Amino acid sequence: MLIRFPQRKLLIAACLCLSGGFGFGKELELWFVPMSQEGPQKAGLLQWVKENFPKELPKGITVAPNYGPPIYQDAQQKFVVQGRRGKPDVIEGVLEGMIAYQKAGLIAPIDDLLNQWPEKDHFIPSTIKALTINGKVYGVPYNTNVRVLLYRKDLLQKYNLQPPKTWEEMLADAATISAKEQNVAGLALTTKAGSVRTFQEFISFFFQVNGGQNPFKYDEAAKKWSMNTSADKLGQVLALYHDAFFKATPAAVNQNTRGNDYQATDADYVAGKSAMVPMGPWIYSYRKTGETARKILEENTGVAPLPLPPGGSQATYLEVKPIMINAATKNKQESWNVIKVLCSKDFVAMDAKLEGINPPRQDVADLPDFKSDWWQQAFTQQIATGVALAPINWGLVVNDITEALQKVIYQNNPADKVGEELYNTLQQRAQNNQL
């Protein structure tokens, strides 16, 4: 029997209500770059996403199986343009991106939610501090790392060298290896223009010179950023790069590798083409790419803190990856529930193991698996010396710094002069409110 018109309308309305409100629950949009990437290194994570992620989510919440752009830069640009419409509800990113989102008012502070979460105290304080801007927390960390010095134990031993403790020792040891070991550079540095890795290496050395301080500080009275360093200090770091490429013959760093980006730096180390390199923990995943890489990383690599300049302090770049909530989302509580899953002990432990990076949670770092892992321990010991970037727009500063660095290593310009130019440029940016 046919259902009469008014009843049919009511039935359709009821079905819509059920499907929207109760049957399927709320579907959130999550952008999580590693979940959008492919390749053998991501297989474990993708399998977890497919099989376990839906089960881990609280009842009534689903996440759309499209995790946004697979590249951080793309995700950042798209979120800046479209974030105000409320989608994605949850976004994972890098610290520099979080700072831009906070400036644009695109992400919500989460202090109230975080403070009520019993697991809050398991996070390493420096990683939460890195995500705090003007006293408010804008993200929960799920991944962290610092820069250290990787060195080839076998090569240092061969030439009776100890892991260097000062810049001077590092350059001298590297020059010795460059001179004596065929086709191996003593040291490798990333120096591509505009490259984030180039900047991260530079800023690690800079933090040591600048007493673990950022190059800018916020002037409360003037309500703007001002310089927190000197031209001499910038020049001192630039001089390190100059000396690395030019002081000795053959040089500590192979001059033909000027302009290298991270792919070449990483590939050269695991291929045995360099003996020392400032590096993060991710390179350990290369051990699956071949026997040479495995042998170098598992048997012949040592980890040491970055060598120090005269009078410098132990400091290094701290990378923290946060998960944030869109300020315009209509599902703040549900978004927070998704974050709790992705920052849980289980997920952080699994992700740190898979990606070879460090956990920002102390309870994960204390797990037997991590305690007995020499690689994890070597990096975790340095996390306390990590310095987070100040909450400014680093985009233009990255370009300024990498350009200054290239002026020194290509045109062989005096480091002090370039340091002064760089200081003036950065000061002008601060004065013009471009930070």
Added chain:
Amino acid sequence: MERNSTTRYSNELKTINCKRLIPLKRWFEYLGTAEVRHAAFGYALLAPAVGVILGLNLYPTLTGILNSFTDQSLLNPNAWRFIAWQNYQKLFVDPVFRVSILHSLILTLSAVFLQVALGLAVAHLLVRKVPGIHWFRSVAMVTWVLPIITEVVMFRFLALPNIGLINLLLAAVGLGSMARNWFGDPSFAFLLILVMHLWRNVPFYGVAFMAAMQAIPQDLYEAATIDGATAWNRFRHITLPHLRYIILVMVVLHITFTFNNFDFVYLSTGGGPVDATEVLATYIYKQAWSGYMLGYASAGGVVMLVTLVLLVVLSRRLIGGFAEQ
């Protein structure tokens, strides 16, 4: 019959005194005529295309021009001030901008010139009936259909300092001292960008020119040969004039493509080393997405647009004049 009445209404409306009120009924009668219906159908067909052009081209262009006079930031797009010509003044005192505009012009002119010259050479090879030429014609377009990112990654791996094929080959023939990071060398990086453009586009030019060459009547060549014309004269007076339109199309298209191109430079060198490969597209991108300075980047975009229009007009004049001859 209907045609006559349409003309009558039309003439009547044209000659009507403007000061006099036209009876409404007459308007409705006019709107119902075949002439108006015919024209309306034409406009209706045009409307979607015009809408797309207005929406996707004109609106963003006008918005970009207006933005260039403001200090708008991508981080806070609603808070902006009108700052007149300040962005343009800042642009022209920035040495990196001046270098990038120069690089864009050099790259565009040299790439397009070499593509035409080498494309003609390839086309000459392709029209010859030699063994294997059909196979060669089929694979010639592979470079053009490959995604740009694939090409750049391939070149980057070839040019790597320690494990790149170029350096390994140099070492194998005893020229290991010449090995270097080719994209990281200010003397070679720009040249490599040019080589990537040529590698991608020359086969496409070759195939396009070959198609046009095959349409040239053979008896012209036979007559010229009988009259004693040399190979160069046959090319100069027969081939080249017949190719003028395809050359014009290819030049205009590729001036736009090369001048606007961002991928090759950004993916291979990022504009470095020391701005040696910085072009307008990468400069503007950095201002918009590293500094979030939308107004300033828009000013750069306007300068880019004006330069590009001038280049296209100039090339049309040059090649158009040649076509008239």
